[in-house]
Amino acid sequence: MIRLIEKTPCEALLPVTCGALTLREIVGDRVTSVAPLKGQGAKLATALKKLGLGWPAPNTAIASATAAILWTGRDQAFLIGADPEGLDGLAALTDQSDGWARMRLEGPGAADVLARLVPLDLRGFAPGQAARSQLGHMMAILTAPEKGSFDIMVFRSMAETAVHEIHHAMKAVSARAAL
Numbered sequence: 001m002i003r004l005i006e007k008t009p010c011e012a013l014l015p016v017t018c019g020a021l022t023l024r025e026i027v028g029d030r031v032t033s034v035a036p037l038k039g040q041g042a043k044l045a046t047a048l049k050k051l052g053l054g055w056p057a058p059n060t061a062i063a064s065a066t067a068a069i070l071w072t073g074r075d076q077a078f079l080i081g082a083d084p085e086g087l088d089g090l091a092a093l094t095d096q097s098d099g100w101a102r103m104r105l106e107g108p109g110a111a112d113v114l115a116r117l118v119p120l121d122l123r124g125f126a127p128g129q130a131a132r133s134q135l136g137h138m139m140a141i142l143t144a145p146e147k148g149s150f151d152i153m154v155f156r157s158m159a160e161t162a163v164h165e166i167h168h169a170m171k172a173v174s175a176r177a178a179l
Contacts, residue, residue, distance in 0.1 A: 009101035009159040016167050019174035021107035023166055026151065029081040029102070033094040036075055044090040051082050061130040061143045070130040070143055078141070078153075101159035105166065106149035109173045114150060116169040118142065122150070136165045 008027050015024040036044045036055075045055040052064030056077050061070035067082035084093050105113060111122045117135050122142070125131070131142045138161065141153040154162040 009156045010103065010163060013160060013163045014103065016163070016170070018167070018170040019107075019109075019177055021105070021109055021113060021170045021174060023103055023105050023163065023170065026102040026104055029097075030079075030083065031096040031100055031102075032079040032082075032084045033072070033092075033096050034069070034077050034079050034084065034087065035092040037089070037091055040090040044087065047086045047090055050086060051079075053079075053082075056130065059130055060128055062128070063145075068143075070141065072130075072132055072141055099156055100153050101156050101162065103152045103154075103162070103166070104145070104149060105152060105170075108148070109177060110148055110150055112173045113166065113169045114142070116172065117165055125150070135162060138162060 008025060010025040013025075015022060034044075041055065048054050048069065051067055053062050053067060053069045056062050056069055056071040058071050061068055068080045069077050070080070072078050078096065087093055111125065114122050118133055118140070120131055120133050125142070125144045127144050127146055129144055133140060133142065135152065135154060138154050138158045140162070143151045145151055152162070152166070
């Protein structure tokens with residue numbers, strides 16, 4: 001009988017450290033795509049308040065002590081770390097947990113690393129902001145859990161490529177800082 005072994009998207013790839021920069025995997029949180037059903041936006045926002053959240057405006061993320069919801073596109077958000085209980089009938093809900101690789105880049109120069117890969121100026125990116133953009137040639141979702149660090153989400157199938165690209169940029173930024 002075949003025995004399947006569960007692996008995380010970045011298993012054996014992370015963590016990596018270059019100088020003061022670290023890229024590590026974020027593991028274990030449930031990720032649910034939430035898209036309001038027609039005419040249910042206000043009720044959905046009220047239901048999210050029971051989770052200590054709300055409906056995020058474009059390019060924003062809302063976090064509580066145990067969960068977050070981040071804007072991922074028009075009429076779409078990702079609920080992270082919370083059970084979507086109470087949202088049935090208000091939104092189309094899709095479990096995305098196994099489809100995404102989640103990483104955190106932290107340390108001085110983290111924005112400089114991403115400046116080599118993302119066509120956005122992230123130097124002023126602050127907690128509560130979210131962006132859906134390119135990371136190299138991949139689509140990514142970026143948030144700032146705290147000033148100077150970034151949570152990065154890419155499709156699970158692109159995890160190895162994302163780690164390679166980010167690690168390469170980390171090496172370049174660390175080498176420049178060492179001069």
